[in-house]
Amino acid sequence: MRKLGGFIRLMRPLNCVMMGVAVCVGAVLAKAGALGNSWLSLVFGFFTGFTLCAAAMAINDYYDRVIDAINEPARPIPSGAVSPKEAVAFVAVLSAVGFTLAYLVSLWCLFVAVISWIIVTIYLTVGKRSGLLGNFLVSACVATPFIYGSITVVNTVGLNVLFFALMAFLSNTGREITKGIVDVVGDRAGKVKTLAVRYGEKTAAFTAAGFYVLAVALTPVPWVLGLVSIWFIPFVLVTDAGLVVCAIMLLRDYSREKARKIKNTVLLLFIVGLLAYLAGSIG
Numbered sequence: 211m212r213k214l215g216g217f218i219r220l221m222r223p224l225n226c227v228m229m230g231v232a233v234c235v236g237a238v239l240a241k242a243g244a245l246g247n248s249w250l251s252l253v254f255g256f257f258t259g260f261t262l263c264a265a266a267m268a269i270n271d272y273y274d275r276v277i278d279a280i281n282e283p284a285r286p287i288p289s290g291a292v293s294p295k296e297a298v299a300f301v302a303v304l305s306a307v308g309f310t311l312a313y314l315v316s317l318w319c320l321f322v323a324v325i326s327w328i329i330v331t332i333y334l335t336v337g338k339r340s341g342l343l344g345n346f347l348v349s350a351c352v353a354t355p356f357i358y359g360s361i362t363v364v365n366t367v368g369l370n371v372l373f374f375a376l377m378a379f380l381s382n383t384g385r386e387i388t389k390g391i392v393d394v395v396g397d398r399a400g401k402v403k404t405l406a407v408r409y410g411e412k413t414a415a416f417t418a419a420g421f422y423v424l425a426v427a428l429t430p431v432p433w434v435l436g437l438v439s440i441w442f443i444p445f446v447l448v449t450d451a452g453l454v455v456c457a458i459m460l461l462r463d464y465s466r467e468k469a470r471k472i473k474n475t476v477l478l479l480f481i482v483g484l485l486a487y488l489a490g491s492i493g
Contacts, residue, residue: 236359
């Protein structure tokens with residue numbers, strides 16, 4: 211039972227469920243009115259996201275096992291519940307299951323799943339300490355499940371899904387840069403090359419604010435192109451106003467305390483933005 215519990219904790223099931231849900235959301239955005247005809251593809255899509263996320267969590271713990279032995283000794287690998295070799299084998303099994311499920315939907319899904327797996331692996335192994343590149347990789351990981359969800363049901367990326375993915379990419383990049391301001395002391399000690407570490411908190415704040423503004427500038431396009439209904443507007447106005455306020459606040463005060471509040475607020479605004487696209491697609 212200890213071994214089984216170790217593997218379950220290695221997966222971080224809640225994160226995996228959230229990834230599967232993100233795939234389903236992408237599918238709803240792409241084909242809200244006819245999902246009943248694509249239920250099997252949607253199930254495969256959910257579990258592709260679930261298993262590949264679990265593989266990513268296991269890869270993360272494998273590469274962080276030395277650090278976790280000091281900071282998180284109760285984690286499955288440093289605690290001895292799962293050996294490093296078992297963790298690698300677990301990654302292989304989870305990845306194989308995820309790729310098989312993707313293949314059962316389409317070759318295009320398999321291609322996207324493999325690319326996503328590569329992006330996540332690059333981030334977890336070398337990208338964490340690379341600063342802005344790492345921020346981009348994280349944002350790609352956030353945006354990709356929605357794109358994958360669209361592909362599972364329509365075998366292409368709907369324009370509304372693409373715009374949401376871009377908004378998610380831009381706003382999350384701003385959030386990751388803001389997070390670098392919060393973590394600047396520890397990152398500097400750990401030689402993590404964030405913008406805040408390399409160029410200072412002020413430069414990081416201006417760059418993050420720029421990404422928030424870019425995300426806002428993108429939001430009118432789906433409405434202008436007729437990709438979403440009028441129900442999109444109330445939610446997206448809240449998101450846009452919030453991101454603009456966050457950008458202004460960060461430019462005025464880029465202290466660690468303020469940056470921490472802003473990064474948490476941006477996460478909530480991201481959820482409101484998601485609701486905007488869902489309302490605009492279903493309404």
